Amino acid sequence: MRSIYLAGPDVFYPDGAQRLAAKADMVRAAGYLPIHAGVMAYPECDNRFATGCAISAVNELCLRGADILMANLTPLRGVGADTGTVFELAFMAALNRPIFGYTEDSRPHLQRIRDHYQADAMSDADGVLRSPDGLMVEHHDMTDNLMIDGAVSHRLGRILRPQFPDESPVDVFSRCLEIVIQKDDMVQRRLGKSYDTIPLPPANCP
Amino acid sequence: MRSIYLAGPDVFYPDGAQRLAAKADMVRAAGYLPIHAGVMAYPECDNRFATGCAISAVNELCLRGADILMANLTPLRGVGADTGTVFELAFMAALNRPIFGYTEDSRPHLQRIRDHYQADAMSDADGVLRSPDGLMVEHHDMTDNLMIDGAVSHRLGRILRPQFPDESPVDVFSRCLEIVIQKDDMVQRRLGKSYDTIPLPPANCP
Numbered sequence A, B: 001m002r003s004i005y006l007a008g009p010d011v012f013y014p015d016g017a018q019r020l021a022a023k024a025d026m027v028r029a030a031g032y033l034p035i036h037a038g039v040m041a042y043p044e045c046d047n048r049f050a051t052g053c054a055i056s057a058v059n060e061l062c063l064r065g066a067d068i069l070m071a072n073l074t075p076l077r078g079v080g081a082d083t084g085t086v087f088e089l090a091f092m093a094a095l096n097r098p099i100f101g102y103t104e105d106s107r108p109h110l111q112r113i114r115d116h117y118q119a120d121a122m123s124d125a126d127g128v129l130r131s132p133d134g135l136m137v138e139h140h141d142m143t144d145n146l147m148i149d150g151a152v153s154h155r156l157g158r159i160l161r162p163q164f165p166d167e168s169p170v171d172v173f174s175r176c177l178e179i180v181i182q183k184d185d186m187v188q189r190r191l192g193k194s195y196d197t198i199p200l201p202p203a204n205c206p
Helices: A016-029 A048-065 A083-094 A109-117 A146-154 A169-191 B016-029 B048-065 B083-094 B109-117 B146-154 B169-191
Strands: A003-007 A033-035 A068-072 A099-102 B003-007 B033-035 B068-072 B099-102
Touching (some): A003 A016, A048 A083, A068 A083, A068 A169, A083 B083, A146 B048, A146 B083, B003 B048, B099 B146, B099 B169
Parallel strands (some): B003 B068, B068 B099
């Protein structure tokens, strides 16, 4: 049975446990084994930093063991996706596993940047698109930073946004899962079975 | 000659080219080959999305070729680090390469969240720390999401913040580079030379 790692900030949501359980049920109904934060046992260490490292180590091991990743790329506390979710997506990308994304935000990256500054991004003298603070604005018709959309695209995946602003998160996830299932055979053939087998080094929490 | 990939949002800064050149000079002076966005040639494609994918593919190839990663984890347009930078750090983590981080923001993750909401994070009935919108707050005495700090720690790296609020970005980078140099032999021994050799699949930009 192939497994799907469910990455995302869901665990931070007030109803995170229910959300993850609902997604896990859908994954299971599709014939895959769901792997997500809700089903892992994390050791409790004697300080906050060490506990964080222990959680990270468990998640990394689960990522290495998973076949496919589906990432909830909904922005968290700013313009970009949750950094923990991005970490997990990139980790699987480096291991050459199939990766897919979805978000509850229907806006592309550029629009989210405009909304963040409550201003249209503007061009400077050189014609480069910059936000009011002078920071360059990526403009690649993508959902997030080009490393994210590019990595998903290279690996034959897709990132889905709501088709209309109030499409429910469950429906977006469901559409994404359908694509994962449709593409699974083809993606396996293309990416091959050349999974990474390097063991995780021992944790070195202070 | 070992190489250091310089990840970070520097390229977005108005003075990004100069900043990267200065960092590259310091890396070169330390006897390492610097690899960063400023030295790569990116193909221009016939639409924005394809160009983004092409840049991503070049960056992924350079990551696979690099020995060490130093990531500028300064927050970008929100609480968290630049998502492109996080992608690159995680990619190298999955390949088991030495990774290090530094930031121009002296605040830990929790303080940045408090400042983001202009409110103290508060506990709910269960004693869980939550921001005013109900989202759970990670509290692990870390610089960013635990997947980032944890991955760096497992791989014997460090994330440096300014020691005082106005320590210059150059000085923070310099301190980080010193640690990279000090630790390089030891990290190589511990992580070994078991680098990933899976080739990148062909780009499939639409």
